Amino acid sequence: MSQPRLLSLLLLLLLCCQGSSAQITDFVFENWKAYSEECHRNMSRLPAPTELVCNRTFDKFSCWPDTLPNSTASVPCPWFLPWYQKVKHRHVFKTCGPDGQWVTGPRGQSLRDATQCELDAEDLEAQEKFAKTYGSFKVMYTVGYSVSLCALLLALALLLGFSKLHCMRNYIHMNLFASFMLKGVSVLVIDALLKTHYSDKIDGYNVHIWLSDEAAAGCRAATVFMQYGIVANYCWLLVEGIYLHNLLVVAVFSERSYFTLYLCIGWGELAKSTLTLIPLLGIHEVIFAFVTDEHAQGTLRYVKLFFDLFLSSFQGMLVAILYCFVNKEVQAELLKRWQRWKLGKDLAEEYKHTYSHAPSARNGAGGTCEKHQLVSGCANGLGRGPAATRPGTRYLERTGHSPAEHLALGDRHLCYEFPETTAESHF
Incomplete structure (x- = not known):
């Protein structure tokens, strides 16, 4: 895989899983637009050439001046590159043909020698290692979100299908399930869009493809969709907490009961599931809140990314299990429905057997x-x-x-x- 393709793919993939990477992508895009505007502004100020030259141009990567035929132009590495500080004293080269036209590739694509502007071997090796690790993480969270979506869909169907389970508590659970489903679908949709639009091979160092207005608009729209699902998920988690607080604190203390005793005896199962959900949904957020992406390097960065992606993808499945599948009321309704179906089947068989001898x-x-x-x-x-x-x-x-x-x-x-x-x- 060529380095330009690798770097563009990494920037787009990181956009899906880390907020700082999205900020970096926006920063690069804004710098690229500023570089392009500065290039066109400088070219408009120069007088028109009076002899045969390769015309001044911006090839979506560097700004090139008028160049004489059979010569090679040299300009500094563009300053919109994220690693510009490492290559600011290096140059990129472009050849002008004998006919006064810039040398192009077999399909008419712009050719340049940007070897000096590439990352060093050590940095490139680190990027490739991260790309392989992230590929494994991507498989993991794709499986997690898929399993969670199936579990949440089944749990939502059960709570909606049994009318005896329709109550305020289960209404809140159903909306929480829907928010988890929205977040999971948005992540899978983003990955599908990235694979569809950015899986083609990029010839050369053509940053225009992955820094274009269309690419940025698509990524922003998908990211907004995902962030809305995340915010809705946190809001319904807050509603769950408020409902549980009112249920245990307000109602209990109004009757002058002992909160601890009531919690241990009367709400044993609910307390157990709640104490399970607290570390499941919130502890890792508190722990890694002090470990930002800028400070997390090496193994710590991989550990943080693994826990973020693993817990985020499998949260929906665990919530569906705790709030629906192990719920005694749901199990009782399923048992009643099964017994009713089995009884009806037995009666039908007996009726058929009896009247077959009539x-x-x-x-x-x-x-x-x-x-x-x-x-x-x-x-x-x-x-x-x-x-x-x-x-x-x-x-x-x-x-x-x-x-x-x-x-x-x-x-x-x-x-x-x-x-x-x-x-x-x-x-």
């Missing part, structure tokens, strides 16, 4: 009249007795119907009222 049962059953005579006219299905006949006779005499009429009127009712049994089933 034709054989109907074929072996007697007619309506037989069932009526068996149940109403026989004692236990064994024979006709006085106890069975006299009540039925008295009933017919009171109603004024003949036995045939009574059978016709009660036929439909008796077919559904009495089970299809045989005499042997009464034993």
